[in-house]
Amino acid sequence: MRSKQIMMKTKTETILIVSKILALLGAIWYSILCGSQMLSLVASFINPDWAKRTYEVDLNIFRIREHSISFYVYAMCLTIVVSALKALIWFVVFGLLSKLKLQTPFSMEVEKKLERIAYLLLGVWIVGSIFWKIYLYYLSGATGMQLPASKIEDEYLFMAGIIFIISQVFKRGIEIQEENQLTV
């Protein structure tokens, strides 16, 4: 029985370590992506051909540049903000996993980080979906161009909602844990 408990604890610890590494990799990945998009935006004013070749930049956005510079800058800014928010989410996830202690998992710090993740996911949905739709509406009105819809769909809103609910359950767990500790 005891050896089974130890095995389960070791398994959870391993899963946490692997998740931490994955979260860090995700954070680095999206930071690089965000950086490359920023670089592409700056480079497009100096050398547009070179900017086209930079990593992960949507060529459809480059087509806008030929019609309107301001619409191009708006599109790039939206893309950069979404990538930055995604990188931030992964950094917060990494921080959360680093703060998580198996002995006392319910802590106020973890709850705050969960709540922050929910708000950041909501931010991704607002910028990537709502703002992008508004942008596309104005773009087609001003230039007649039709761009594909955003890759960010309502799943982000769904995820934000789920994580927010989990954070509230966590909050209640912290209260119960605190009450238990202060019961004599």
Add this chain to the structure above:
Amino acid sequence: MAIIVNLDVMMARRKMSLNELSEKVDLTLSNLSILKTGKAKAIRFSTLDAICKVLDCQPGDILEFVGKGKH
């Protein structure tokens, strides 16, 4: 909180130290300290029973309700 713990008063009346009470009640010093300083959120009946037995008093001697405007 409106509930005040008068454990220190009862301990002084019975001339009992926190260490002695802790040994007799079988509670850790830190838990007794939490109770004495009013930081406790709840008290088990078993703990209350043990304290009352050792201090030879009623629960009302240890716990007191103070409404608004009093104290």
